[in-house]
Amino acid sequence: xxxxxxxxxxxxxxxxxxxxxxxxxxxxxxxxxxxxxxxxxxxxxxxxxxxxxxxxxxxxxxxxxxxxxxxxxxxxxxxxxxxxxxxxxxxxxxxxxxxxxxxxxxxxxxxxxxxxxxxxxxxxxxxxxxxxxxxxxxxxxxxxxxxxxxxxxxxxxxxxxxxxxxxxxxxxxxxxxxxxxxxxxxxxxxxxxxxxxxxxxxxxxxxxxxxxxxxxxxxxxxxxxxxxxxxxxxxxxxxxxxxxxxxxxxxxxxxxxxxxxxxxxxxxxxxxxxxxxxxxxxxxxxxxxxxxxxxxxxxxxxxxxxxxxxxxxxxxxxxxxxxxxxxxxxxxxxxxxxxxxxxxxxxxxxxxxxxxxxxxxxxxxxxxxxxxxxxxxxxxxxxxxxxxxxxxxxxxxxxxxxxxxxxxxxxxxxxxxxxxxxxxxxxxxxxxxxxxxxxxxxxxxxxxxxxx
Amino acid sequence: xxxxxxxxxxxxxxxxxxxxxxxxxxxxxxxxxxxxxxxxxxxxxxxxxxxxxxxxxxxxxxxxxxxxxxxxxxxxxxxxxxxxxxxxxxxxxxxxxxxxxxxxxxxxxxxxxxxxxxxxxxxxxxxxxxxxxxxxxxxxxxxxxxxxxxxxxxxxxxxxxxxxxxxxxxxxxxxxxxxxxxxxxxxxxxxxxxxxxxxxxxxxxxxxxxxxxxxxxxxxxxxxxxxxxxxxxxxxxxxxxxxxxxxxxxxxxxxxxxxxxxxxxxxxxxxxxxxxxxxxxxxxxxxxxxxxxxxxxxxxxxxxxxxxxxxxxxxxxxxxxxxxxxxxxxxxxxxxxxxxxxxxxxxxxxxxxxxxxxxxxxxxxxxxxxxxxxxxxxxxxxxxxxxxxxxxxxxxxxxxxxxxxxxxxxxxxxxxxxxxxxxxxxxxxxxxxxxxxxxxxxxxxxxxxxxx
Numbered sequence: 011x012x013x014x015x016x017x018x019x020x021x022x023x024x025x026x027x028x029x030x031x032x033x034x035x036x037x038x039x040x041x042x043x044x045x046x047x048x049x050x051x052x053x054x055x056x057x058x059x060x061x062x063x064x065x066x067x068x069x070x071x072x073x074x075x076x077x078x079x080x081x082x083x084x085x086x087x088x089x090x091x092x093x094x095x096x097x098x099x100x101x102x103x104x105x106x107x108x109x110x111x112x113x114x115x116x117x118x119x120x121x122x123x124x125x126x127x128x129x130x131x132x133x134x135x136x137x138x139x140x141x142x143x144x145x146x147x148x149x150x151x152x153x154x155x156x157x158x159x160x161x162x163x164x165x166x167x168x169x170x171x172x173x174x175x176x177x178x179x180x181x182x183x184x185x186x187x188x189x190x191x192x193x194x195x196x197x198x199x200x201x202x203x204x205x206x207x208x209x210x211x212x213x214x215x216x217x218x219x220x221x222x223x224x225x226x227x228x229x230x231x232x233x234x235x236x237x238x239x240x241x242x243x244x245x246x247x248x249x250x251x252x253x254x255x256x257x258x259x260x261x262x263x264x265x266x267x268x269x270x271x272x273x274x275x276x277x278x279x280x281x282x283x284x285x286x287x288x289x290x291x292x293x294x295x296x297x298x299x300x301x302x303x304x305x306x307x308x309x310x311x312x313x314x315x316x317x318x319x320x321x322x323x324x325x326x327x328x329x330x331x332x333x334x335x336x337x338x339x340x341x342x343x344x345x346x347x348x349x350x351x352x353x354x355x356x357x358x359x360x361x362x363x364x365x366x367x368x369x370x371x372x373x374x375x376x377x378x379x380x381x382x383x384x385x386x387x388x389x390x391x392x393x394x395x396x397x398x399x400x401x402x403x404x405x406x407x408x409x410x411x412x413x414x415x416x417x418x419x420x421x422x423x424x425x426x427x428x429x430x431x432x433x434x435x436x437x438x439x440x441x442x443x444x445x446x447x448x449x450x451x452x453x454x455x456x457x458x459x460x461x462x
Numbered sequence: 463x464x465x466x467x468x469x470x471x472x473x474x475x476x477x478x479x480x481x482x483x484x485x486x487x488x489x490x491x492x493x494x495x496x497x498x499x500x501x502x503x504x505x506x507x508x509x510x511x512x513x514x515x516x517x518x519x520x521x522x523x524x525x526x527x528x529x530x531x532x533x534x535x536x537x538x539x540x541x542x543x544x545x546x547x548x549x550x551x552x553x554x555x556x557x558x559x560x561x562x563x564x565x566x567x568x569x570x571x572x573x574x575x576x577x578x579x580x581x582x583x584x585x586x587x588x589x590x591x592x593x594x595x596x597x598x599x600x601x602x603x604x605x606x607x608x609x610x611x612x613x614x615x616x617x618x619x620x621x622x623x624x625x626x627x628x629x630x631x632x633x634x635x636x637x638x639x640x641x642x643x644x645x646x647x648x649x650x651x652x653x654x655x656x657x658x659x660x661x662x663x664x665x666x667x668x669x670x671x672x673x674x675x676x677x678x679x680x681x682x683x684x685x686x687x688x689x690x691x692x693x694x695x696x697x698x699x700x701x702x703x704x705x706x707x708x709x710x711x712x713x714x715x716x717x718x719x720x721x722x723x724x725x726x727x728x729x730x731x732x733x734x735x736x737x738x739x740x741x742x743x744x745x746x747x748x749x750x751x752x753x754x755x756x757x758x759x760x761x762x763x764x765x766x767x768x769x770x771x772x773x774x775x776x777x778x779x780x781x782x783x784x785x786x787x788x789x790x791x792x793x794x795x796x797x798x799x800x801x802x803x804x805x806x807x808x809x810x811x812x813x814x815x816x817x818x819x820x821x822x823x824x825x826x827x828x829x830x831x832x833x834x835x836x837x838x839x840x841x842x843x844x845x846x847x848x849x850x851x852x853x854x855x856x857x858x859x860x861x862x863x864x865x866x867x868x869x870x871x872x873x874x875x876x877x878x879x880x881x882x883x884x885x886x887x888x889x890x891x892x893x894x895x896x897x898x899x900x901x902x903x904x905x906x907x908x909x910x911x912x913x914x
Contacts, residue, residue: 040668044687170654179650180632197649198631202622216492234716235496237709239691256708257689260715264686267719268803271726275799275889276792284804285817289824296796297829300863303792304833308840310784318777325770328780332762332897335784339791340728340755340890344748347727351720352736365737372741377749381756388760411752437727437889438792445784 015041019049026062035067043070047077060089072101079283080113087118096125103177104130105150105258108137137252145229146222148262149243149252154182156209158192163205169197177255181240184213191219191242191250219244222251226262231356233259270354274347274436276303299438306442310449317453326395327456330403334452337381338410338444343437345370345418350432353422363423370419371412378411402452402459409455410448417444467493471501478514487519495522499529512541524553531738532565539570548577555629556582557602557710560589589704597681598674600714601695601704606634608661610644615657621649629707633692636665643671643694643702671696674703678714683808685711722806726799726888728755751890758894762901769905778847779908782855786904789833790862790896795889797822797870802884805874815875822871823864830863854904854911861907862900869896 018041025034038046046066053059063086066074075083075098087095099107099122111119111134123131133151140146154176156165165182173179182200184193193213203212219242220229232241233256243252269279276299282291314321321327349366352358358366382404389400418440422432470493477486490498498518505511515538518526527535527550539547551559551574563571563586575583585603592598606628608617617634625631634652636645645665655664671694672681684693685708695704721731728751734743766773773779801818804810810818834856841852870892874884 042668042670042688044689166653173650173654179653197653198625201618201631201649201653202625216494218494234712236494237496237712239708256691256712260686260689260708260712263712263715264719264807267716267723268807271719271723271799271803274723274726275795277796277800284800284809285814285821289821289828292821292825293828293832296793296825297832300789300792300796300829300833301836304785304789304837305840307785307788310788311781311845314781314784315778318781321780322774322777325774325777326767328773328783329763329766329770331780331783332766332787332901333756333759335787336759336762336894336897337752337756339893340752341748343727343890344729344752347723348729348736351723355716355720357736362737369737369741369744373744373748376741376745377752380745380749381752384753385756388757393763407756438795441791442788445788449784 015045016049019045022046022049023053023058023062026058026065031065034065038066038070043073044077046070046074050074050082051079056085059085068097068101072098076102076106076110079286080110083110084114084118087114087122092121092125095122096127099126099130103150103152104133104137105148105177108134108147111138140222143226144222145220145224145226145243145254146252148226148229148258149222149254150177151252152177153240153242153250153253154179155189155250156182156184156195158184158186158208158210158213160209161205162200162203162207162209162212165195165200165209166205169200177253178240181253183242183250183253184209185250189249191244191248193217194242217242220254221246227266229254230259230262230266234263270350270433273431273433274350276300276436276438303438303442307445309442309446313446313449313453317449317457320453320457324399324456324460326399327402327452331449331452333385334403334406334410334448335441335445337407338414338448339437339441341374341377341411342414342418342440342444345373345415346422346436346440349419350422350436353426353432360423360427363420366423367416367419370415374412374415377415378408381411382408398460402456405459406448406452406455409451410444413447413451414440414444417447467497468501471497474498474501475505475510475514478510478517483517486517490518490522495525496529498522498526502526502534503531508537511537520549520553524550528554528558528562531735532562535562536566536570539566539574544573544577547574548579551578551582555602555604556585556589557600557629560586560599563590592674595678596674597672597676597678597695597706598704600678600681600710601674601706602629603704604629605692605694605702605705606631607641607702608634608636608647610636610638610660610662610665612661613657614652614655614659614661614664617647617652617661618657621652629705630692633705635694635702635705636661637702641701643696643700645669646694669694672706673698679718681706682711682714682718686715722802722885725883725885726802728752728888728890755890755894759897761894761898765898765901765905769901772905772909776851776908776912778851779854779904783901783904785837786855786858786862786900787893787897789859790866790900791889791893793826793829793863794866794870794892794896797825797867798874798888798892801871801874802888805878805884812875812879815872818875819868819871822867826864826867829867830860833863834860850912854908857911858900858904858907861903862896865899865903866892866896869899 022034022037022041025037050059059082075086111122152175154169154173169179180197182195183191184195186192193215194217195209195213199212218232218236221244229241232238239256241254242250243254245251272279278295278298280295349358385407386400386404389395389403421440422435425435426432474486474489474493477489502511511534563574604627606621606625621631632649634647635643636647638644645667646669647661647665651664670684670688673696681693684690691708693706694702695706697703724731730747730750732747801810837859838852838856841847841855873892874887877887878884
């Protein structure tokens, strides 16, 4: 499949280079815009990129442009004539135009805005002003708005006349004279209803909508929960100002997942493409956490130094420190990731904390006993540590697993309770905390059991 | 918002208990089906659940049913009369019916199939036979199929007549006389086109489709890549057999993310609801990894035992083992998670491995030097370890960070290369491997620098 896409693009490139306009146009129509954009990404020669883009049929050029990388978009925008740029921006959906402009340097933004007509310019400026990750910054203004007193016939005429430029015509939003959102009606209902019916009589008034300041994650949750394909976005006075469609929400869901995964691995999230991110940029997203965790881990050195005499008396104890710490870290991170993920998906709420803790504690006791038993047998059979040392290590293992799972469960929920992001309380943080606990427990149990 | 939903449901419950049928019906129409289903989840008394469900207006009952938990679905199915069950299943979309039946015990499945009409029964049986997580198991059979020789008028008539029962009417699939998929046409195009146009002349032949055996993850990737809202599913002979819609894909995307996140935390993925999963079930998903990792970690004990004499000569070295291991583990997991996620999103391919390694190595050297420098200063200022010990620990830190990032980058890519799931090569596995490396490096550097 992927090979086929590559082959198609290479053909396109060849037709361009050989000046075969007819064949080029035909082939371009057969390719999907995103595939052309991805093919272009691998073309290093910028004059070729510009030339190929200019040869694209008008009707797909703006689609291809929407999928291109910011670098190549900038290239095209800078080399385009004013008229070309105007045509391009007019053809793009507003949300794509805004996504594009957000990444452009000031001179390109200025050039685009100067060439847009007045309404487009006003809309773009307005959309650019919404805070990042808000519903406002995600929405587009190309929606079908119907008045509740329209008949179905009038509505269908209106859709036929204007629908070609709308991001979706399948859900139409119904407004009153002050543009307040009063309902929505699906195209499915419209085509089935008798032509003389009034929109008011068939519209759905019981609808889910968003406001411009809503966080995109909350909007994505509504899409998931209610199986939406589009949602109306209103301002504070409940006036309809835009819509968000499912294609953008799918991207939001992936972004939010990537963000959570990065946080869980102690990486500060950024949204650049990995292969295009500079080394220094990667370092700035990782080093702060590494430093913080390293400094926190020095606490473990203090503990070991504190018990130095005990260790000098039984150096063999040292040999089991890494295994104890790893097992504690792994069980803690299993629990914390489970809790974090379930909270993110809304499966677990804060008020469930006692149920979660109770469940995790039972898991911890069973897992802890199993691990301790296996470890005890292993030490007796394969090492010459002796019964008392083996028992010390195994009892410590049981205790640390229980503590690790308790910490792994309580810390993310506690973080959420005080308004922090629970995802930060995942394995690296938990490991550091749990390591210190394991050491203290280990040495206390050792001194008690071995009489050191 | 959530409070409001709860309040609405409580009102519904009250109307039911007071026998106010009129008010109940009105309120039920105002609630969204998923909200009613979630409200029902918290009703403990099963006779109340059944009673409330039976009172629901016919047109929303099957929607509510689709969103209910398997336990409550079973309750309803068992208490329903044959006629009720037939009506319920006839009203459900095939994919929802199949999802429901997959979770039911044999007697319920039998009861449902006995009461379904012959075509429904055949379709359900066919869908139940597709392997889990395949496109076939995800698809539904309620789609609009048009022949390429239809006129737009005929197509619209057909949609108006049959569209009410279709999962989507917004993309219509075009077939030839042998039911081979030959194209698709959007409802948007149909309503704009002149009524006498032939479908053949306006249909899109350049379309993305899936086959029944495709993995659901690959289908989800196509939805993301091409911004689809539905996709045609064909059998091996390219005959159209079903469609998949975006609402199910959104669930697939979340499921796949959850699965990856669990794997990265050394949990064997399962798809039960956390709060409803039994403790033993949780244990079986976590203990195997904990045991495996614990056994692997005993390798570190062997290393320490091997260097026991060296350690006895400088017990102070022990104090820095946890910090070194944690830092190595954290940097390794940062890299591995970055690589795993980028591979999952298709941003990084296997053939990029040298570029990735080169980038990560530069990140590692810079991060490693920074960590080592900070650590050296800290040890000199805050501990009495002395210059040589501090230097030993810091040089080890630099080396382990480099090795950890190399392992964190190469292991997931290597796993993918040999056909394993890269997500398994995340922090727990990396930590265990990198711990052993760090110890060996530590002791080698110590014996070289300290002359032990």
